[in-house]
Amino acid sequence: MITKKYSIFCLSVILITISVSKSFSQDIDEEYYESMLTKEVEVLNPVYKPVIFGGAGIIHFLGDIRYPGSSPLMGKEAYKAGISIPFGKKNNFKWNVFVLFGGSVQGHDFDISRQIQSKPELLSLDDDLNPIYHNSSFKTDFLEIGVSAEYNFGHLFGKNKRFRPFVSVGVSPLQILGTNTNVIHSDGTYYHYWDDGTIRNLAQTNPNAFKAEIIKLENNYEQNFATDEYYKKLDLDLKYPTTTVVIPIEMGFDFHLSYRMNLRVATSLHYAFTDLLDNFNYDIAKKLDVPNPEKFSGNDMFMFTNFSLNFDLFSDPEMIKVELLFADITDAFDYEVMLADQDRDQVFDWLDECPDTPLGVAVDSLGCPFDSDGDGIPDYLDKEPNTPAGAIVDENGVQISPETLAQMFSKPTAVKREEAKMMPIAPIWTRSISFTPGVIPEKFKEVDKDGDGYISFQELMTAIESFFDGSLSLSVEEIYELNNYFFSQ
Numbered sequence: 001m002i003t004k005k006y007s008i009f010c011l012s013v014i015l016i017t018i019s020v021s022k023s024f025s026q027d028i029d030e031e032y033y034e035s036m037l038t039k040e041v042e043v044l045n046p047v048y049k050p051v052i053f054g055g056a057g058i059i060h061f062l063g064d065i066r067y068p069g070s071s072p073l074m075g076k077e078a079y080k081a082g083i084s085i086p087f088g089k090k091n092n093f094k095w096n097v098f099v100l101f102g103g104s105v106q107g108h109d110f111d112i113s114r115q116i117q118s119k120p121e122l123l124s125l126d127d128d129l130n131p132i133y134h135n136s137s138f139k140t141d142f143l144e145i146g147v148s149a150e151y152n153f154g155h156l157f158g159k160n161k162r163f164r165p166f167v168s169v170g171v172s173p174l175q176i177l178g179t180n181t182n183v184i185h186s187d188g189t190y191y192h193y194w195d196d197g198t199i200r201n202l203a204q205t206n207p208n209a210f211k212a213e214i215i216k217l218e219n220n221y222e223q224n225f226a227t228d229e230y231y232k233k234l235d236l237d238l239k240y241p242t243t244t245v246v247i248p249i250e251m252g253f254d255f256h257l258s259y260r261m262n263l264r265v266a267t268s269l270h271y272a273f274t275d276l277l278d279n280f281n282y283d284i285a286k287k288l289d290v291p292n293p294e295k296f297s298g299n300d301m302f303m304f305t306n307f308s309l310n311f312d313l314f315s316d317p318e319m320i321k322v323e324l325l326f327a328d329i330t331d332a333f334d335y336e337v338m339l340a341d342q343d344r345d346q347v348f349d350w351l352d353e354c355p356d357t358p359l360g361v362a363v364d365s366l367g368c369p370f371d372s373d374g375d376g377i378p379d380y381l382d383k384e385p386n387t388p389a390g391a392i393v394d395e396n397g398v399q400i401s402p403e404t405l406a407q408m409f410s411k412p413t414a415v416k417r418e419e420a421k422m423m424p425i426a427p428i429w430t431r432s433i434s435f436t437p438g439v440i441p442e443k444f445k446e447v448d449k450d451g452d453g454y455i456s457f458q459e460l461m462t463a464i465e466s467f468f469d470g471s472l473s474l475s476v477e478e479i480y481e482l483n484n485y486f487f488s489q
Contacts (some may be wrong), residue, residue: 051083051310051315060073067108075105098147134183145175153166383398455486
């Protein structure tokens with residue numbers, strides 16, 4: 001048999017759950033309504049200042065002589081920095097002033113190197129007896145300073161900055177800092193290219209070739225093309241440039257990291273107005289009797305694939321937050337609902353935890369009637385307003401005597417339903433809900449498992465357990481109403 005103490009414990013669990021749920025909901029509401037006192041507005045005419053940027057990437061050479069491999073991520077590292085200045089009515093265009101530094105292009109064609117060394121008439125002599133064995137390896141260091149115009153497709157993407165493509169085109173003077181070749185190993189011997197694809201310290205035609213050792217190509221690049229006697233001997237009348245012009249065409253994407261910082265991923269093609277960045281062109285190929293020399297007739301160019309960060313440190317913000325003296329509720333709320341006070345206790349309904357207070361009853365800041373002695377019976381219904389703390393009272397707030405309590409718990413058998421009375425034991429104010437006697441509300445019919453038109457205590461406990469394990473479709477408020485209905489039967 002289920003005791004009254006167990007019943008009181010279960011009801012307390014329900015009421016505490018409802019109280020916690022209301023408190024959590026109230027916190028969310030307070031944050032939401034507090035956000036109504038700030039508003040984000042657009043700055044009509046923000047002043048845009050220059051943006052600085054810097055990054056690093058890989059230079060991939062696309063000239064006549066190159067290393068094997070077509071990936072744009074194969075090459076030499078370089079660095080880029082500069083300043084961007086927005087222009088245009090909606091700032092969809094930029095002027096970019098940049099410098100590409102620390103970069104070089106280099107390459108080596110083993111087949112051409114073998115062809116050069118296979119023709120004795122093309123070898124020069126450092127004296128009357130010692131030939132100089134050259135090859136096609138090269139390294140050209142440069143510094144590029146340029147300007148470009150950029151378009152960011154703002155006419156299509158609007159103000160969305162999370163992800164935005166861009167294209168740019170410009171012009172750049174390119175300063176050649178040095179163009180060298182690598183012909184001598186660190187041990188003092190020349191690189192000799194054999195037909196079997198190896199590099200050795202002796203020529204393949206040398207009488208002592210059987211003693212030749214395989215060596216690796218190093219990165220010495222000790223000979224300068226402009227002063228090398230071998231290339232002068234070819235009598236090509238070539239003028240190796242120290243400065244040329246480059247046309248950079250760039251495309252990529254900007255990723256928004258914050259209002260002041262973007263990540264840029266881009267690749268650019270730099271077309272040079274020279275074919276001698278690699279010390280090889282049509283004239284040299286023809287002079288060396290290289291097959292299909294016409295394929296070496298185009299100008300040199302290179303790709304620069306890079307990552308960079310853009311820092312906008314000085315521009316005005318496009319959006320700012322302003323504090324409002326009064327919440328603007330015309331768009332988000334119904335005015336009557338926002339300021340509704342159903343029970344007229346001067347506490348708005350959206351803040352009122354006891355929305356059905358009788359007219360004229362004094363309430364606290366939460367809209368609930370005062371309960372001076374904390375016995376769970378509001379003062380306006382309490383017939384004994386000074387009950388000692390912890391005392392058990394009846395529905396009128398009158399303390400129950402020890403004798404009466406002893407009689408209540410000494411009965412060996414359960415009392416009849418009409419004899420049971422609920423004793424408030426906690427300072428809880430409930431919503432007034434009326435039910436039609438003998439009629440189970442439609443939403444509670446699923447609780448009446450035996451269909452006898454009466455919700456028993458066992459059925460109430462089963463419903464509560466089902467609510468907590470998630471198998472009952474009723475809400476917290478409906479569980480609360482079910483409890484009231486049970487005691488009103």
